[in-house]
Amino acid sequence: MIFLGTNSSGLIHFGNYKTIIKPVLNFNKIFFFIADFHSISKCLNFKFLLKNKLLIITIFLSFFKKPIFLQSSNKNTILLLWIISCFFKIKKIKFFHLLKKRNNFSFGNLYYPLLMFCDINLSNNNYILLGNDQIQHVELFKKINKKIFFFLNLKNKIKFIINNNIIYSYDKKKMSKSNKNDLFIFSNYSKIESFFKKFKLTLKKKKSILNFFCLIINFKMINFYFFNFNYNNFIVFISEFIYNYFFKKKNFFYSMLKKIKKTILHINKYNNYFYNYTNNNLLYIKKIFNL
Structure with missing residues (x-):
């Protein structure tokens, strides 16, 4: 376990x-x-x-x-x-x-x-x-x-x-809540795009926008797009890709929020077991x- x-x-x-x-x-x-x-x-x-x-x-x-x-x-x-x-x-x-x-x-x-x-x-x-x-x-x-x-x-x-x-954020610091440089995983497209636009080109591979994307999503063609696209076009491309990648999960997330009472009952049921365990x-x- x-x-x-x-x-x-x-x-x-x-x-x-x-x-x-x-x-x-x-x-x-x-x-x-x-x-x-x-x-x-x-x-x-x-x-x-x-x-x-x-x-x-x-x-x-x-x-x-x-x-x-x-x-x-x-x-x-x-x-x-x-x-x-x-x-x-x-x-x-x-x-x-x-x-x-x-x-x-x-x-x-x-x-x-x-x-x-x-x-x-x-x-x-x-x-x-x-x-x-x-x-x-x-x-x-x-x-x-x-x-x-x-x-x-x-x-x-x-x-x-x-x-x-x-995961390094746009300010080249570790992404965290305390650094106030994080991005909610189910953010809408405009927030994702504005977040990526804050990234600047850097020679430090670990802190680059390319590395950020590769750590989140395993996509073999990403290097090709990065080196052959205009930088602004690349930002648009990865913003759309990440938004669509999590789209199904995001829909399920919102559907559960609409049924919040049922979700709470589900949580409480397992937590009674957890206490006994x-x-x-x-x-x-x-x-x-x-x-």
Whole structure:
């Protein structure tokens, strides 16, 4: 089973597609997870987060007909988080990369890596798919894992799959919500075209518009079009190509939004199962602490 997760602080963009959706399109055993607790540490606008949560779930369902689980539906997460926090000394926050450049942070930021540890262990998966920006948390996870599981006399064999492909945006920075240079995967044609028009010709292959397109879509003839078309014509061509490439998924996405009540029932049905599933994983720990 492969574990995939994302928080609900922003919509799925092309960087997310390359990192967490495209690599597993042909896999059957996938576990989708929305880290909505994590997103609260980044944004306190609850209406915005709720809207994003529903949109992200419908985006995933347009690509995969798989159950999607919510972090907030599983109360065992909070139970395990408290147990782990009792093991972890405050001086260890020097390993928390999120806090290195910040003087003012909340307890939510402090607990972010510990909460990530809880999610991974409760899901009981063999493989965890991570983006390049999450490598910093892998070493921290191993340190926490070693200490806690030694005390509880437990063993778990989790392998991390790191996706090193980075999508660079028009400003030659990594595409991300925090950099405010992302593009929603189901954007309309005009937004896609205006986004690509911001790209400038560069000799750096990794940060070129050609590389952006090749990482998103495997199209062998793209080099021919790039070197034989006028640059403005090439922009129009790839804008149309990407828009049409995701058109069917986009239609399915909008049809699910129209049936939002049915979609919510579908989500809740699987999240009741998820709670019982993780509850079984905690039985051994509960016996030790007589919870």
